[in-house]
Amino acid sequence: MSNAPDQLFKTLADPTRRAIFERLCRNGEQTVGALTAHAGISQPAVSKHLAILKQAGLVHDRHEGRQTHYSAQVEALAPLIDWTSQMAGFWESRFDDLEDLLRRMDQ
Amino acid sequence: MSNAPDQLFKTLADPTRRAIFERLCRNGEQTVGALTAHAGISQPAVSKHLAILKQAGLVHDRHEGRQTHYSAQVEALAPLIDWTSQMAGFWESRFDDLEDLLRRMDQ
DNA sequence: TCAATCCATAACCGCTGAGTTATGGATATC
DNA sequence: GATATCCATAACTCAGCGGTTATGGATTGA
Incomplete structure (x- = not known):
């Protein structure tokens, strides 16, 4: 089982899927039909992308008769934000360490 | 040529590369040798990952004798942050009356 | 100078994954 | 009930990518 940022990165790495x-x-x-009309690929391909997005928690589906409505779940992007700020945090703390070191050397 | 978030997502989608x-x-x-010692893959594989990270602007290389030192460039993550906040922004603004009207006219 | 080390590139291989067409189940329409 | 529409799944193909080994250029050390 992959951790959250891994699945998010892999899911969003495909441009077609990210466009959806x-x-x-x-x-x-949007319904699958509406999404297919703009995607430039076949309906089964769109359905597969939607299944992957759903697996990652990025979309939610709602069945209404014979159509399926999909909607974005932006909260699922949270681990991505966490990862990014963590990376920036590591970098910053290294900078702080350097600053601290230089300050102590100055004394 | 792909836009910035696309290259970032593709580059960071590989777990080995993201670990580096x-x-x-x-x-x-870190030198290539040091990175190879922890990566669990061959040195050429590490070099290839570093080349891709460099292509995406995520790392910078510094040559010193026969070794090459690589360092992270966290600023390169900016388009990723931009994209994420843009998605969150779209989600928020969907409750705006004008956008909602335009959306229904588009369908 | 000769040997050893560090790294990058080339050439190759197997697998994953994104696309296709075919099909079928479920629902709507006549 | 018969037909058409919407969507998901199955089966398949093919390109791209991540890994490997082989090799060579550049630098260091003996």
Whole structure:
């Protein structure tokens, strides 16, 4: 089982899949048919992308008759933000260590 | 040529490559040999990962004799932060009346 | 100078994954 | 009930990518 940022990065690495997610973020809930109309690929391909996005928690599906409505779950991006700020934090703390070292050397 | 977030996502999607980047963030500048010692893969594989990280602007290399020192460039993560906050922003603004109207007109 | 070390590149290989077409189940429409 | 539509899954293909070994250039040390 992969950790959260790993799955998020892999899921969002594909441009087509990211475009679908972006569209759901911009325009809100969409049916598979509407998404397929703009994706430039076949309907099964879109369904597969949606399944992967759902697996990553990035989208939510709602069944209504024979259509399925998908919507973005932006909260799922949280581990990505965490990872990024953690990396920046490591870098910053190293900088702080250097600053601290230089300050002590100065005395 | 792919846009910035696309290259970042693809580069960071590989766990081995991301581990190398994380190590550089945590521990600062490292030689290829030091990175290879912890990566669990061959030295050429590490060099290839570093080349891809460099291509994405995520690392910087410094040649010193026969060794090459690599260091993380956390600033390169900026487009990732931008993209994430943009997605969150779209999600927020979907409750705006004008955007909602435009969305329904588009369908 | 000769040998050893460090790293990058080349050439190759197996697997993953994104796309396709085919199909079927479920729902809507006639 | 018959037909059409929406979507998901199955089966398959093919390119790209991450790994390997082989090799060589550059630098260091004996």
